[in-house]
Amino acid sequence: MKRDALLRAKILKLVEEYYQERFAGRSFDPEKDTVHVAGRVFDAEELIKLVDSSLDFFLTANRYSDQFEAEFSEYFGLSNAYLVNSGSSANLAALTALTSPKLGERRLRPGDEVVTVAAGFPTTVTPILQNRLVPVFLDVNMGDYTVISSRIEEAIGPKTRLIAMAHTMGVPFDLDTVMRLAKAHNLWVVEDNCDALGSRYRGQLTGTFGDIATVSFYPAHHITMGEGGCVLTGDDLLGRILRSLRDWGRDCYCAGGENNTCGKRFSQQFGTLPHGYDHKYVYSHIGYNLKVTDMQAAVGVAQFRKLEDFISRRKVNFQKLYALLEAYQDRLILPHATPNADPSWFGFVLTVRDGAGFTRNELTSFLEANRIETRNLFSGNLLRQPAFMDIEHRVVGDLTNTDLITGRTFFIGVYPGIDDSQLEYIGSTFARFMRGERVV
């Protein structure tokens, strides 16, 4: 073995020791530790791969990015998976891709309408606005917090071109209805799968139904690479457009540090550029730089190996929380899946019922005071947020439930970092609150 390889092996061995010393073997202390809503769950492998990548010092996307994209696309059975720097960037790339001139008559144009929901994370909707499209908002069901699918058809008008929604909190929306209507009305479908990695609908992975799917790898999500996301499609033309948008809008698809992958670098004609203008610097889209580093991808490779375990632990935690809290169903709406769905749960969503005798903020304040983290269902009714109050939009029907969510809904964690002792602590804390204890 060459000396550099020996040194690398020695460093990585030390990294493993460091992990054991610094991170391993922690246990939950209910007297002082916090039950987080989400967080990084990792072992020595993530640290080793991170350092291994740093020792390559390639920095930009390289072998770990290639590996992650290949394995991730295989997992979904889709031919294109492109890493980007966040789930929000994935959504931006997905929506923008559908405006590409390369799609001809099927491209989205300013003023076209997009069917979506107002209760969720803002960056499901912001790319609609950033591309000068018009969101058409529908209300959601209580309990599963996905679109009321019986209202979708009513929302489809002559300008409707796309349905773009999230599988909120890991719960697949009614894909039977969405895909049926998309086919009947020739609509694009973007699945925001950021909160739902590993969720299934009729046994099929969410993210594989629509034209484009997005995934987030922020630490709150099913697997993490710190900052990161991915955009997937089974359509190779959309794949090329997405890659172009991610990589500054360029036409060339050479990876970083590569040249003349197309074999035609100096012999093509583009626009009114001189014939043979270097293909590396030909831009066919108004693009972005949304790329990841290889160090992020290295962490992702290690995390992806744990995905199935993470999913099953989330499901187990969900079931245990349900058992602990179902006694309070007279005061709380407990979460449930949509029909035909097998969620890879993102969190445990609770809504305080009308007449419960307490408010959401009284309950969440009590939980937070006892070091149990809570989160609102993201933005609540997006149209009540300062940045969105004056946007061009349509609402079909009403947003009654969306407003209820804004005032009464929150979630606690189910992530794999929550163990039985933490679950037990959550159960006993809820019990104290339900017996009348309050923050003083």
Added chain:
Amino acid sequence: MPQKFRCQVTDILEHGERVYSVILKPEKVAPRFLPGQFLHLALDNYNPGDFWPDSRTFSIASAPDERHNLRITYAVKGQFTSRMETELCPGCEVWIKMPYGEFIVNAENDVCLLAGGTGVTAFTAFLTGLSAEHPRRVFLFYGARSPDLLIYRPLVDVVQQRCSCLKARFFAEQDTEGTDCLSGRIEAAIVFGLVSNPLSVTYYIAGPPEMINELTSGLGQRGVTQEHLVIDAWE
């Protein structure tokens, strides 16, 4: 989506006049690809943490459902292919990255495939996948220096027997006596004489640069528009 992987050379077929086919066994199943796409082959070792070494492009001649074995065909024309001729042998390893390219035949149209020499490999995967029920017309004009160098002719003959939609004509610049090959190069005038309603088909051209230039020009002069002309021109 492109991937980089090691391949073992399992066989090399010598066709004469320094034209070879190479059979490659990937270390893992090769990624999905479409007929007409190409791969990069590197002779030097690739360290996955480092830069990709010098490589050249070759059409993937094997069918997309044969991802355990890949086939390319090359003619020795420069320094890199000379190295391939010298260095490649059964058992040796090369690095491949693939798939790339947009030279994909649109099977929803009537098409005319114009192939010169090893350029035919841009079409072999498409031809292999043709079904007996293919509803559109497919013309193939396939030329080489001599009939012996029409190395994919046996494949074309088999597909032609199976699929009535495929009409193939062969060309050779020499030694055509006693064969069914037309003498000379593929020319636009001949193509127009043999394809009925020639302005209704889409032309795909793969072969040496001079052949591409001549046919592009000749077809354009006869009214074939840019939308109906797709070329596979590599540097």
